Amino acid sequence: xxxxxxxxxxxxxxxxxxxxxxxxxxxxxxxxxxxxxxxxxxxxxxxxxxxxxxxxxxxxxxxxxxxxxxxxxxxxxxxxxxxxxxxxxxxxxxxxxxxxxxxxxxxxxxxxxxxxxxxxxxxxxxxxxxxxxxxxxxxxxxxxxxxxxxxxxxxxxxxxxxxxxxxxxxxxxxxxxxxxxxxxxxxxxxxxxxxxxxxxxxxxxxxxxxxxxxxxxxxxxxxxxxxxxxxxxxxxxxxxxxxxxxxxxxxxxxxxxxxxxxxxxxxxxxxxxxxxxxxxxxx
Numbered sequence: 001x002x003x004x005x006x007x008x009x010x011x012x013x014x015x016x017x018x019x020x021x022x023x024x025x026x027x028x029x030x031x032x033x034x035x036x037x038x039x040x041x042x043x044x045x046x047x048x049x050x051x052x053x054x055x056x057x058x059x060x061x062x063x064x065x066x067x068x069x070x071x072x073x074x075x076x077x078x079x080x081x082x083x084x085x086x087x088x089x090x091x092x093x094x095x096x097x098x099x100x101x102x103x104x105x106x107x108x109x110x111x112x113x114x115x116x117x118x119x120x121x122x123x124x125x126x127x128x129x130x131x132x133x134x135x136x137x138x139x140x141x142x143x144x145x146x147x148x149x150x151x152x153x154x155x156x157x158x159x160x161x162x163x164x165x166x167x168x169x170x171x172x173x174x175x176x177x178x179x180x181x182x183x184x185x186x187x188x189x190x191x192x193x194x195x196x197x198x199x200x201x202x203x204x205x206x207x208x209x210x211x212x213x214x215x216x217x218x219x220x221x222x223x224x225x226x227x228x229x230x231x232x233x234x235x236x237x238x239x240x241x242x243x244x245x246x247x248x249x250x251x252x253x254x255x256x257x258x259x260x261x262x263x264x265x266x267x268x269x270x271x272x273x274x275x276x277x278x279x280x281x282x283x
Contacts, residue, residue: 020065024086027106030094032078033085034107037065039074042141043112044279046077047104047125049147050213051180053084053200060194062122062146064272071280073118076111080124082205090205095212097124101131108132108139118279120144123242127151127218134223142230142282144275147239148246151218158241162214166207173203186239192265218246224253232278233259234271 020038024031035054048057054077057063068075080100082088093099108117118141121129126145133140150158168179180199201209218224231254235247244261251259262268 025107025110027081027103029089030081030103031087032081032103032107034076034078036111037068037075037077039069039072041072041074042115042118042279042283043108044068044073044075044118044120044275045104045107045111046075047100047119047121047128048077048080048083049123049125050149051083051199051201051206051209052122052197053079055084056197056200057122059197061269062271064276067272067276068279071276073276073279076107078107079200080128082201082209084200088202088205088209090208092208092211092215095209097127097213097216097218098131098135099212100124100128101135104128104132105136105139116141118142118144118282120146120275120279122146123149124213127216130219130224133227133229134219137227137229140229142232142279144232144234144271144278145250146234146271146275147236147242148218148233148250149242150240151246151249152221154243154245155217159214162210166210166214169203169207169210173206186236186241188236188238188263188268189265194265218250221249221253224250225255228255230278230282231257232274233257234262234274235259236262236268 021036022034024033046054046063048054054063063077065075079086081094081103088094116139119129126148129143129145133143165180199206233247233250235244236242237244247259251257260274
């Protein structure tokens with residue numbers, strides 16, 4: 001269902017012969033940038049991680065549009081508000097995970113108003129999907145949840161880090177951005193030829209984005225236990241910001257969940273193919 005606060009701008013037009021369509025959809029004051037990679041089957045949304053964007057995740061090998069199309073799926077990757085090519089406001093409330101879930105649900109109503117969708121997320125994108133799932137489970141066929149972030153008992157320490165970074169950015173944005181870029185790389189990626197791009201967020205918005213993340217947590221366990229659709233959990237090891245413990249707890253809570261833990265960077269590279277195969281077998 002399309003509400004009055006949604007406006008669509010599609011400069012390329014319909015998907016044609018392998019050319020991706022890019023455009024923006026304005027939702028609640030933010031122009032959300034998207035790329036429709038085409039295909040005739042069920043819609044799959046890709047939701048990226050905090051301070052990242054869909055272009056960065058494609059470079060990192062976390063998006064494979066060809067694999068989705070080959071599986072008979074229509075992939076739509078979008079930039080969350082304030083990230084990448086999407087606009088935003090300097091208001092932390094805009095960037096809480098439950099508010100980002102509102103954006104995902106609005107996009108689902110635009111691109112697939114008559115049928116439920118699949119969704120694949122990474123970190124913040126995973127949290128976004130989980131909040132959307134607990135609110136409107138009927139809008140989804142199945143989901144793949146990559147790199148689930150800190151949650152519940154492990155959330156407070158991560159929230160404190162975001163608060164410190166936000167305060168540092170307000171004092172010296174350039175120095176703080178450099179701090180973010182130089183943060184320790186998880187051991188699993190230490191020897192990998194993996195790009196480590198600068199934050200894909202306007203420095204003027206970054207404090208609000210970080211504070212919104214810091215004020216967020218995953219849905220309550222009771223709400224997650226009521227989600228009955230198929231879920232594939234994908235975690236990578238050795239990352240305190242995305243601890244395997246979150247994945248293990250989600251696997252216990254979600255009634256129809258399978259989990260896969262990657263111990264090497266090469267295995268993380270299999271995630272897009274795993275996601276495409278998972279969706280293709282679930283309609």
